[in-house]
Amino acid sequence: MTISEVDLGxxxxxxxxxxxxxxxxxxxxxxxxxxxxxxxxxxxTVVEAIVAMPLVLPPTVLGFYLxxxxxxxxxxxxxxxxxxxxxLSFTFTGLVIASALYSLPFVVQPLHGAxxxxxxxxxxxxxxxxxxxxxxxxxxxxxxxxxxxxTAIVLGFAHTLGEFGVVLMVGGNIPGRTKVLSIAIYDxxxxxxxTQAHVLSAxxxxxxxxVLLMVYTINRRLPIHVS
Amino acid sequence: xxxxVQTFAxxxxxxxCLTTAAAEEVRVAVAANFLSTLNEIITNFPADMGHTIVVxxxxxxxxxxxxxxxxPFDVLFSADAERPQQLEKEGLAVKGSRFVYSVGRxxxxxSDSNMVHGDAQRVLSDGHFDHLxxxxxxxxxxxxxxxxxxxxxxxWESLKDRIVQGENIGQAFQFVYSKNAxxxxxxxxxxxxxxxxxxxxxxxxxxxxxxxxxxxxxxLMRGKNNAGAKAFLNYVxxxxxxxxxxxxxxxxx
Numbered sequence: 411m412t413i414s415e416v417d418l419g420x421x422x423x424x425x426x427x428x429x430x431x432x433x434x435x436x437x438x439x440x441x442x443x444x445x446x447x448x449x450x451x452x453x454x455t456v457v458e459a460i461v462a463m464p465l466v467l468p469p470t471v472l473g474f475y476l477x478x479x480x481x482x483x484x485x486x487x488x489x490x491x492x493x494x495x496x497x498l499s500f501t502f503t504g505l506v507i508a509s510a511l512y513s514l515p516f517v518v519q520p521l522h523g524a525x526x527x528x529x530x531x532x533x534x535x536x537x538x539x540x541x542x543x544x545x546x547x548x549x550x551x552x553x554x555x556x557x558x559x560x561t562a563i564v565l566g567f568a569h570t571l572g573e574f575g576v577v578l579m580v581g582g583n584i585p586g587r588t589k590v591l592s593i594a595i596y597d598x599x600x601x602x603x604x605t606q607a608h609v610l611s612a613x614x615x616x617x618x619x620x621v622l623l624m625v626y627t628i629n630r631r632l633p634i635h636v637s
Numbered sequence: 638x639x640x641x642v643q644t645f646a647x648x649x650x651x652x653x654c655l656t657t658a659a660a661e662e663v664r665v666a667v668a669a670n671f672l673s674t675l676n677e678i679i680t681n682f683p684a685d686m687g688h689t690i691v692v693x694x695x696x697x698x699x700x701x702x703x704x705x706x707x708x709p710f711d712v713l714f715s716a717d718a719e720r721p722q723q724l725e726k727e728g729l730a731v732k733g734s735r736f737v738y739s740v741g742r743x744x745x746x747x748s749d750s751n752m753v754h755g756d757a758q759r760v761l762s763d764g765h766f767d768h769l770x771x772x773x774x775x776x777x778x779x780x781x782x783x784x785x786x787x788x789x790x791x792x793w794e795s796l797k798d799r800i801v802q803g804e805n806i807g808q809a810f811q812f813v814y815s816k817n818a819x820x821x822x823x824x825x826x827x828x829x830x831x832x833x834x835x836x837x838x839x840x841x842x843x844x845x846x847x848x849x850x851x852x853x854x855x856x857l858m859r860g861k862n863n864a865g866a867k868a869f870l871n872y873v874x875x876x877x878x879x880x881x882x883x884x885x886x887x888x889x890x
Protein backbone atom coordinates (compact mmCIF):
# COMPACT_ATOMS: atom_id res chain seq x y z
CA MET A 411 0.00 0.00 0.00
CA THR A 412 1.51 3.28 -1.09
CA ILE A 413 0.21 6.80 -0.77
CA SER A 414 -0.87 6.80 -4.43
CA GLU A 415 -3.35 4.01 -3.71
CA VAL A 416 -5.20 6.05 -1.11
CA ASP A 417 -8.35 7.63 -2.53
CA LEU A 418 -7.75 11.37 -2.42
CA GLY A 419 -11.25 12.31 -3.59
CA UNK A 420 -12.41 13.10 -0.04
CA UNK A 421 -9.39 15.39 0.40
CA UNK A 422 -10.31 17.62 -2.57
CA UNK A 423 -13.95 17.62 -1.54
CA UNK A 424 -13.01 18.66 1.98
CA UNK A 425 -10.75 21.48 0.75
CA UNK A 426 -13.51 22.70 -1.54
CA UNK A 427 -16.05 22.57 1.29
CA UNK A 428 -13.75 24.47 3.65
CA UNK A 429 -12.97 27.06 0.97
CA UNK A 430 -16.59 27.72 0.04
CA UNK A 431 -17.61 27.80 3.70
CA UNK A 432 -14.97 30.43 4.55
CA UNK A 433 -16.09 32.64 1.64
CA UNK A 434 -19.72 32.37 2.73
CA UNK A 435 -18.76 33.10 6.33
CA UNK A 436 -16.73 36.18 5.39
CA UNK A 437 -19.70 37.56 3.48
CA UNK A 438 -22.08 36.93 6.39
CA UNK A 439 -19.57 37.43 9.17
CA UNK A 440 -18.17 40.83 8.17
CA UNK A 441 -21.40 42.84 8.53
CA UNK A 442 -22.38 40.79 11.57
CA UNK A 443 -19.07 41.39 13.34
CA UNK A 444 -19.15 45.06 12.35
CA UNK A 445 -22.61 45.42 13.82
CA UNK A 446 -21.55 43.63 17.00
CA UNK A 447 -18.56 45.94 17.35
CA UNK A 448 -20.48 49.17 16.90
CA UNK A 449 -24.06 48.72 17.97
CA UNK A 450 -25.42 49.99 21.23
CA UNK A 451 -28.50 47.85 20.88
CA UNK A 452 -29.46 45.56 23.73
CA UNK A 453 -29.87 42.73 21.26
CA UNK A 454 -26.10 42.63 20.99
CA THR A 455 -25.61 40.34 23.98
CA VAL A 456 -28.23 37.95 22.67
CA VAL A 457 -26.68 37.85 19.19
CA GLU A 458 -23.23 37.33 20.70
CA ALA A 459 -24.54 34.37 22.66
CA ILE A 460 -26.21 32.88 19.57
CA VAL A 461 -23.03 33.27 17.51
CA ALA A 462 -21.00 31.47 20.19
CA MET A 463 -23.44 28.57 20.54
CA PRO A 464 -21.77 26.17 18.07
CA LEU A 465 -18.74 26.28 20.38
CA VAL A 466 -20.59 24.52 23.16
CA LEU A 467 -23.34 22.54 21.42
CA PRO A 468 -22.57 18.92 20.58
CA PRO A 469 -22.42 18.44 16.79
CA THR A 470 -25.26 15.94 17.16
CA VAL A 471 -27.61 18.76 18.17
CA LEU A 472 -26.74 20.75 15.04
CA GLY A 473 -26.86 17.57 12.97
CA PHE A 474 -30.26 16.58 14.28
CA TYR A 475 -31.84 19.99 13.70
CA LEU A 476 -30.26 20.31 10.28
CA UNK A 477 -31.51 16.88 9.27
CA UNK A 478 -35.01 17.95 10.20
CA UNK A 479 -34.74 21.42 8.62
CA UNK A 480 -32.89 20.55 5.40
CA UNK A 481 -35.00 17.51 4.51
CA UNK A 482 -37.94 17.70 2.07
CA UNK A 483 -40.34 18.30 4.97
CA UNK A 484 -38.26 20.87 6.84
CA UNK A 485 -38.86 24.52 6.05
CA UNK A 486 -35.43 25.16 4.54
CA UNK A 487 -35.47 21.90 2.60
CA UNK A 488 -39.01 22.36 1.30
CA UNK A 489 -38.27 25.95 0.25
CA UNK A 490 -35.24 24.70 -1.63
CA UNK A 491 -37.31 21.93 -3.17
CA UNK A 492 -39.85 24.48 -4.41
CA UNK A 493 -37.13 26.58 -6.04
CA UNK A 494 -34.52 24.09 -7.23
CA UNK A 495 -36.46 20.83 -7.20
CA UNK A 496 -34.42 19.10 -4.52
CA UNK A 497 -34.08 19.23 -0.76
CA LEU A 498 -30.75 20.00 0.88
CA SER A 499 -29.96 16.97 3.00
CA PHE A 500 -27.27 14.77 1.41
CA THR A 501 -26.07 17.60 -0.85
CA PHE A 502 -22.90 19.68 -1.02
CA THR A 503 -24.96 22.83 -0.51
CA GLY A 504 -26.45 21.27 2.61
CA LEU A 505 -22.95 20.63 3.92
CA VAL A 506 -21.97 24.24 3.23
CA ILE A 507 -24.95 25.43 5.29
CA ALA A 508 -24.06 23.00 8.07
CA SER A 509 -20.38 24.00 8.04
CA ALA A 510 -21.18 27.69 8.00
CA LEU A 511 -23.25 27.29 11.16
CA TYR A 512 -20.68 25.04 12.75
CA SER A 513 -17.74 27.38 12.06
CA LEU A 514 -19.59 30.68 12.53
CA PRO A 515 -17.97 31.69 15.85
CA PHE A 516 -14.51 30.93 14.49
CA VAL A 517 -14.94 33.62 11.85
CA VAL A 518 -17.16 36.16 13.60
CA GLN A 519 -15.29 36.33 16.89
CA PRO A 520 -11.84 37.26 15.49
CA LEU A 521 -13.46 39.86 13.20
CA HIS A 522 -15.50 41.25 16.07
CA GLY A 523 -12.36 41.55 18.19
CA ALA A 524 -10.44 43.21 15.38
CA UNK A 525 -13.15 45.77 14.61
CA UNK A 526 -13.53 46.56 18.27
CA UNK A 527 -9.81 47.15 18.77
CA UNK A 528 -9.77 49.72 15.97
CA UNK A 529 -12.13 51.84 18.00
CA UNK A 530 -14.14 54.75 16.68
CA UNK A 531 -11.41 57.39 16.46
CA UNK A 532 -9.87 56.50 13.10
CA UNK A 533 -13.35 56.05 11.65
CA UNK A 534 -14.57 59.40 12.94
CA UNK A 535 -11.46 61.05 11.55
CA UNK A 536 -12.21 59.60 8.13
CA UNK A 537 -15.86 60.57 8.31
CA UNK A 538 -14.93 64.12 9.25
CA UNK A 539 -12.87 64.23 6.05
CA UNK A 540 -16.07 63.28 4.19
CA UNK A 541 -15.11 59.73 3.43
CA UNK A 542 -18.22 57.64 2.85
CA UNK A 543 -18.98 54.77 5.23
CA UNK A 544 -18.10 52.18 2.62
CA UNK A 545 -14.92 54.03 1.72
CA UNK A 546 -13.98 54.20 5.40
CA UNK A 547 -14.59 50.52 5.81
CA UNK A 548 -12.57 49.54 2.74
CA UNK A 549 -9.61 51.88 3.14
CA UNK A 550 -9.36 52.29 6.91
CA UNK A 551 -11.13 49.57 8.84
CA UNK A 552 -10.45 46.45 6.81
CA UNK A 553 -6.68 47.02 6.42
CA UNK A 554 -6.48 47.68 10.15
CA UNK A 555 -8.41 44.48 10.81
CA UNK A 556 -6.19 42.39 8.56
CA UNK A 557 -4.89 40.35 11.46
CA UNK A 558 -8.45 39.54 12.47
CA UNK A 559 -9.28 38.58 8.90
CA UNK A 560 -6.32 36.27 8.66
CA THR A 561 -7.21 34.55 11.92
CA ALA A 562 -10.85 34.27 10.85
CA ILE A 563 -10.00 32.75 7.47
CA VAL A 564 -7.51 30.26 8.84
CA LEU A 565 -9.57 29.17 11.84
CA GLY A 566 -12.81 28.96 9.82
CA PHE A 567 -11.04 26.87 7.19
CA ALA A 568 -9.29 24.57 9.67
CA HIS A 569 -12.37 24.07 11.82
CA THR A 570 -14.42 23.04 8.78
CA LEU A 571 -11.74 20.50 7.86
CA GLY A 572 -12.18 18.95 11.29
CA GLU A 573 -15.96 18.67 11.05
CA PHE A 574 -17.31 15.17 11.63
CA GLY A 575 -20.46 14.68 13.65
CA VAL A 576 -22.67 17.08 11.71
CA VAL A 577 -21.60 15.67 8.35
CA LEU A 578 -22.08 12.11 9.58
CA MET A 579 -25.69 12.98 10.37
CA VAL A 580 -26.72 15.01 7.31
CA GLY A 581 -24.21 13.92 4.66
CA GLY A 582 -25.15 10.37 3.69
CA ASN A 583 -21.54 9.46 2.83
CA ILE A 584 -21.79 10.06 -0.94
CA PRO A 585 -18.39 9.91 -2.70
CA GLY A 586 -17.63 13.19 -4.45
CA ARG A 587 -20.47 15.06 -2.81
CA THR A 588 -20.58 14.51 0.93
CA LYS A 589 -17.86 12.00 1.77
CA VAL A 590 -15.40 14.32 3.46
CA LEU A 591 -11.99 13.48 4.88
CA SER A 592 -13.07 12.81 8.46
CA ILE A 593 -15.81 10.41 7.26
CA ALA A 594 -13.37 8.65 4.93
CA ILE A 595 -10.99 8.12 7.85
CA TYR A 596 -13.84 6.78 10.00
CA ASP A 597 -14.79 4.31 7.23
CA UNK A 598 -11.21 3.13 6.83
CA UNK A 599 -10.91 2.47 10.56
CA UNK A 600 -14.25 0.60 10.54
CA UNK A 601 -13.05 -1.89 7.94
CA UNK A 602 -9.57 -2.12 9.43
CA UNK A 603 -7.84 -0.34 6.54
CA UNK A 604 -5.37 1.19 8.93
CA THR A 605 -2.81 2.16 6.28
CA GLN A 606 -5.25 4.44 4.48
CA ALA A 607 -6.51 5.78 7.80
CA HIS A 608 -2.92 6.53 8.83
CA VAL A 609 -2.08 8.36 5.61
CA LEU A 610 -5.15 10.59 5.76
CA SER A 611 -4.94 11.16 9.53
CA ALA A 612 -1.24 12.01 9.49
CA UNK A 613 -1.86 14.39 6.61
CA UNK A 614 -4.58 16.17 8.55
CA UNK A 615 -2.45 16.27 11.69
CA UNK A 616 0.52 17.88 9.95
CA UNK A 617 -1.70 20.27 8.01
CA UNK A 618 -3.52 21.44 11.14
CA UNK A 619 -0.25 22.01 12.96
CA UNK A 620 1.20 24.03 10.08
CA VAL A 621 -1.94 26.12 9.82
CA LEU A 622 -1.95 27.00 13.50
CA LEU A 623 1.79 27.62 13.48
CA MET A 624 1.24 30.04 10.61
CA VAL A 625 -1.49 31.89 12.48
CA TYR A 626 0.57 32.31 15.62
CA THR A 627 3.70 33.32 13.69
CA ILE A 628 1.91 35.92 11.61
CA ASN A 629 -0.04 37.21 14.57
CA ARG A 630 3.25 37.91 16.31
CA ARG A 631 4.87 39.61 13.30
CA LEU A 632 2.04 41.43 11.62
CA PRO A 633 1.99 44.98 12.93
CA ILE A 634 -1.23 46.81 13.39
CA HIS A 635 -1.07 50.54 13.22
CA VAL A 636 -3.53 51.90 15.66
CA SER A 637 -2.71 55.51 16.28
CA UNK B 638 -1.18 -7.95 63.22
CA UNK B 639 -1.03 -11.49 61.94
CA UNK B 640 -4.64 -11.97 62.90
CA UNK B 641 -5.68 -8.92 60.96
CA VAL B 642 -4.03 -10.09 57.79
CA GLN B 643 -5.72 -13.44 58.24
CA THR B 644 -9.10 -11.81 58.74
CA PHE B 645 -8.66 -9.75 55.64
CA ALA B 646 -7.60 -12.79 53.65
CA UNK B 647 -10.67 -14.64 54.86
CA UNK B 648 -12.96 -11.75 54.08
CA UNK B 649 -11.44 -11.44 50.63
CA UNK B 650 -11.96 -15.16 50.08
CA UNK B 651 -15.63 -14.92 51.01
CA UNK B 652 -16.03 -11.84 48.86
CA UNK B 653 -14.62 -13.67 45.83
CA CYS B 654 -16.85 -16.68 46.54
CA LEU B 655 -19.92 -14.47 46.82
CA THR B 656 -19.29 -12.51 43.67
CA THR B 657 -18.53 -15.52 41.49
CA ALA B 658 -21.39 -17.64 42.75
CA ALA B 659 -24.15 -15.08 42.66
CA ALA B 660 -25.12 -12.16 40.45
CA GLU B 661 -22.83 -11.26 37.62
CA GLU B 662 -22.75 -8.38 35.25
CA VAL B 663 -22.86 -9.39 31.61
CA ARG B 664 -21.67 -6.88 29.06
CA VAL B 665 -23.30 -7.48 25.73
CA ALA B 666 -22.26 -5.87 22.43
CA VAL B 667 -25.05 -5.97 19.87
CA ALA B 668 -25.33 -5.00 16.20
CA ALA B 669 -27.63 -1.98 15.78
CA ASN B 670 -30.34 -3.90 13.88
CA PHE B 671 -30.94 -6.37 16.71
CA LEU B 672 -30.99 -3.89 19.57
CA SER B 673 -34.74 -3.58 20.12
CA THR B 674 -35.24 -7.34 19.83
CA LEU B 675 -32.48 -7.98 22.33
CA ASN B 676 -33.97 -5.48 24.75
CA GLU B 677 -37.25 -7.39 24.56
CA ILE B 678 -35.44 -10.66 25.28
CA ILE B 679 -33.64 -9.07 28.22
CA THR B 680 -36.95 -7.86 29.65
CA ASN B 681 -38.10 -11.48 29.68
CA PHE B 682 -34.80 -12.88 31.01
CA PRO B 683 -35.63 -14.34 34.44
CA ALA B 684 -34.60 -11.92 37.14
CA ASP B 685 -34.26 -14.58 39.83
CA MET B 686 -30.73 -15.44 38.74
CA GLY B 687 -29.84 -11.85 39.51
CA HIS B 688 -27.58 -11.26 36.53
CA THR B 689 -27.52 -7.78 35.12
CA ILE B 690 -27.19 -7.34 31.36
CA VAL B 691 -25.49 -4.19 30.16
CA VAL B 692 -25.95 -3.50 26.45
CA UNK B 693 -23.80 -1.51 24.02
CA UNK B 694 -24.85 -1.23 20.38
CA UNK B 695 -23.13 -0.14 17.19
CA UNK B 696 -22.27 -1.42 13.73
CA UNK B 697 -20.74 -4.89 13.70
CA UNK B 698 -17.57 -3.49 12.17
CA UNK B 699 -17.09 -1.01 14.95
CA UNK B 700 -17.86 -3.53 17.67
CA UNK B 701 -15.39 -5.95 16.12
CA UNK B 702 -12.66 -3.30 16.02
CA UNK B 703 -13.42 -2.37 19.63
CA UNK B 704 -13.23 -5.99 20.79
CA UNK B 705 -9.93 -6.43 18.95
CA UNK B 706 -8.67 -3.43 20.86
CA UNK B 707 -9.66 -4.71 24.26
CA UNK B 708 -13.24 -3.52 24.75
CA PRO B 709 -14.73 -5.08 27.90
CA PHE B 710 -17.53 -7.18 26.35
CA ASP B 711 -18.53 -10.71 27.39
CA VAL B 712 -20.87 -11.52 24.51
CA LEU B 713 -21.21 -10.32 20.94
CA PHE B 714 -24.39 -10.42 18.89
CA SER B 715 -23.04 -9.65 15.43
CA ALA B 716 -25.05 -8.82 12.32
CA ASP B 717 -23.00 -11.32 10.33
CA ALA B 718 -21.24 -14.65 10.69
CA GLU B 719 -17.80 -13.53 9.53
CA ARG B 720 -16.80 -11.37 12.45
CA PRO B 721 -17.62 -13.93 15.16
CA GLN B 722 -15.71 -16.51 13.10
CA GLN B 723 -12.83 -14.09 12.76
CA LEU B 724 -12.81 -13.45 16.51
CA GLU B 725 -12.77 -17.16 17.19
CA LYS B 726 -9.87 -17.64 14.80
CA GLU B 727 -7.97 -14.83 16.48
CA GLY B 728 -8.45 -16.38 19.88
CA LEU B 729 -10.68 -13.57 21.13
CA ALA B 730 -13.81 -15.73 21.35
CA VAL B 731 -14.43 -19.05 23.09
CA LYS B 732 -14.15 -21.95 20.62
CA GLY B 733 -17.42 -23.77 20.00
CA SER B 734 -19.61 -21.06 21.51
CA ARG B 735 -20.71 -19.59 18.17
CA PHE B 736 -24.31 -20.05 17.01
CA VAL B 737 -26.75 -18.50 14.55
CA TYR B 738 -29.38 -16.66 16.58
CA SER B 739 -31.36 -15.14 13.74
CA VAL B 740 -31.52 -14.68 9.99
CA GLY B 741 -32.07 -11.11 8.88
CA ARG B 742 -34.62 -10.12 6.25
CA UNK B 743 -34.08 -7.16 3.96
CA UNK B 744 -36.98 -4.99 2.90
CA UNK B 745 -37.44 -2.01 0.60
CA UNK B 746 -39.31 0.45 2.75
CA UNK B 747 -40.83 3.90 2.45
CA SER B 748 -42.60 5.87 5.16
CA ASP B 749 -45.04 6.94 2.44
CA SER B 750 -47.79 4.33 2.28
CA ASN B 751 -48.27 4.77 -1.49
CA MET B 752 -44.64 4.63 -2.52
CA VAL B 753 -43.88 0.91 -2.69
CA HIS B 754 -46.68 -1.05 -4.33
CA GLY B 755 -46.81 -3.76 -6.90
CA ASP B 756 -43.66 -4.31 -8.87
CA ALA B 757 -40.66 -3.15 -6.85
CA GLN B 758 -38.44 -3.32 -9.92
CA ARG B 759 -40.64 -0.64 -11.49
CA VAL B 760 -40.80 1.48 -8.35
CA LEU B 761 -37.01 1.61 -8.35
CA SER B 762 -36.51 2.09 -12.08
CA ASP B 763 -39.28 4.69 -12.47
CA GLY B 764 -37.16 6.79 -10.18
CA HIS B 765 -39.77 8.97 -8.49
CA PHE B 766 -37.40 9.61 -5.62
CA ASP B 767 -34.30 11.66 -4.89
CA HIS B 768 -32.58 9.39 -2.43
CA LEU B 769 -32.40 5.69 -1.69
CA UNK B 770 -30.92 4.94 1.72
CA UNK B 771 -28.83 1.85 2.40
CA UNK B 772 -26.38 0.94 5.14
CA UNK B 773 -22.70 1.26 4.30
CA UNK B 774 -21.97 -1.88 2.19
CA UNK B 775 -18.37 -1.93 3.37
CA UNK B 776 -19.18 -2.11 7.06
CA UNK B 777 -22.75 -3.37 7.45
CA UNK B 778 -24.08 -6.76 6.25
CA UNK B 779 -27.48 -5.23 5.46
CA UNK B 780 -25.68 -2.67 3.31
CA UNK B 781 -23.89 -5.40 1.39
CA UNK B 782 -27.17 -7.29 0.96
CA UNK B 783 -28.75 -4.09 -0.42
CA UNK B 784 -25.89 -3.69 -2.89
CA UNK B 785 -26.23 -7.33 -4.00
CA UNK B 786 -29.98 -6.90 -4.41
CA UNK B 787 -29.60 -3.79 -6.57
CA UNK B 788 -26.96 -5.53 -8.69
CA UNK B 789 -29.19 -8.55 -9.07
CA UNK B 790 -32.01 -6.26 -10.25
CA UNK B 791 -29.59 -4.54 -12.63
CA UNK B 792 -30.13 -1.16 -11.02
CA TRP B 793 -26.89 -0.58 -9.11
CA GLU B 794 -25.20 1.50 -11.83
CA SER B 795 -28.23 3.61 -12.69
CA LEU B 796 -29.14 4.38 -9.07
CA LYS B 797 -25.60 4.79 -7.77
CA ASP B 798 -25.65 8.56 -7.41
CA ARG B 799 -28.99 8.58 -5.64
CA ILE B 800 -27.83 6.22 -2.92
CA VAL B 801 -27.15 7.69 0.49
CA GLN B 802 -25.34 5.59 3.05
CA GLY B 803 -26.09 5.35 6.71
CA GLU B 804 -23.20 4.54 8.98
CA ASN B 805 -25.15 1.46 10.04
CA ILE B 806 -28.62 0.06 9.29
CA GLY B 807 -30.05 2.12 12.16
CA GLN B 808 -29.04 5.37 10.48
CA ALA B 809 -30.25 4.14 7.06
CA PHE B 810 -33.65 3.47 8.61
CA GLN B 811 -33.62 6.85 10.32
CA PHE B 812 -32.99 8.60 6.96
CA VAL B 813 -36.17 7.01 5.55
CA TYR B 814 -38.18 7.41 8.74
CA SER B 815 -37.41 11.16 8.83
CA LYS B 816 -38.35 11.33 5.11
CA ASN B 817 -34.95 12.69 4.12
CA ALA B 818 -34.77 9.68 1.82
CA UNK B 819 -38.00 8.54 0.18
CA UNK B 820 -36.89 4.92 -0.05
CA UNK B 821 -34.46 2.66 1.70
CA UNK B 822 -33.30 -0.90 2.06
CA UNK B 823 -33.75 -1.57 5.77
CA UNK B 824 -34.12 -4.54 8.06
CA UNK B 825 -37.63 -6.01 8.14
CA UNK B 826 -37.41 -5.84 11.92
CA UNK B 827 -37.15 -2.06 11.69
CA UNK B 828 -40.13 -1.73 9.35
CA UNK B 829 -42.16 -3.83 11.80
CA UNK B 830 -41.00 -1.81 14.78
CA UNK B 831 -43.91 -0.61 16.96
CA UNK B 832 -42.57 2.96 16.67
CA UNK B 833 -43.55 3.08 13.00
CA UNK B 834 -47.05 1.76 13.79
CA UNK B 835 -46.89 -0.42 10.70
CA UNK B 836 -47.11 2.72 8.58
CA UNK B 837 -45.45 3.15 5.20
CA UNK B 838 -45.16 0.63 2.42
CA UNK B 839 -42.67 -2.10 1.77
CA UNK B 840 -41.49 -4.90 -0.44
CA UNK B 841 -39.72 -7.80 1.24
CA UNK B 842 -36.64 -8.73 -0.77
CA UNK B 843 -36.54 -12.44 -1.68
CA UNK B 844 -33.75 -14.09 0.29
CA UNK B 845 -32.31 -15.46 -2.97
CA UNK B 846 -31.37 -11.91 -4.05
CA UNK B 847 -28.49 -11.65 -1.60
CA UNK B 848 -26.16 -13.69 0.59
CA UNK B 849 -27.85 -15.06 3.66
CA UNK B 850 -27.99 -12.60 6.52
CA UNK B 851 -27.17 -15.18 9.16
CA UNK B 852 -26.39 -13.40 12.38
CA UNK B 853 -24.12 -15.12 14.85
CA UNK B 854 -23.55 -14.64 18.53
CA UNK B 855 -20.39 -15.68 20.33
CA UNK B 856 -19.04 -15.85 23.87
CA LEU B 857 -15.96 -13.66 24.09
CA MET B 858 -12.80 -14.54 26.02
CA ARG B 859 -13.56 -11.98 28.69
CA GLY B 860 -16.84 -13.77 29.44
CA LYS B 861 -15.32 -17.24 29.47
CA ASN B 862 -15.90 -17.73 33.19
CA ASN B 863 -18.94 -15.52 33.48
CA ALA B 864 -21.88 -17.72 34.51
CA GLY B 865 -24.29 -14.93 33.67
CA ALA B 866 -23.03 -14.71 30.10
CA LYS B 867 -23.50 -18.44 29.59
CA ALA B 868 -26.95 -18.39 31.16
CA PHE B 869 -27.97 -15.53 28.93
CA LEU B 870 -26.72 -17.19 25.73
CA ASN B 871 -28.65 -20.33 26.68
CA TYR B 872 -31.74 -18.27 27.27
CA VAL B 873 -31.44 -16.73 23.79
CA UNK B 874 -31.39 -20.27 22.33
CA UNK B 875 -34.62 -21.12 24.14
CA UNK B 876 -38.15 -21.23 22.73
CA UNK B 877 -39.33 -18.10 24.46
CA UNK B 878 -36.55 -16.04 22.89
CA UNK B 879 -37.08 -17.68 19.52
CA UNK B 880 -40.70 -16.58 19.54
CA UNK B 881 -39.63 -13.00 20.26
CA UNK B 882 -37.02 -13.10 17.52
CA UNK B 883 -39.59 -14.26 14.97
CA UNK B 884 -42.14 -11.73 16.09
CA UNK B 885 -39.60 -8.96 15.48
CA UNK B 886 -39.21 -9.91 11.82
CA UNK B 887 -36.29 -12.31 11.75
CA UNK B 888 -36.03 -15.81 10.40
CA UNK B 889 -34.69 -18.62 12.55
CA UNK B 890 -31.82 -20.90 11.56
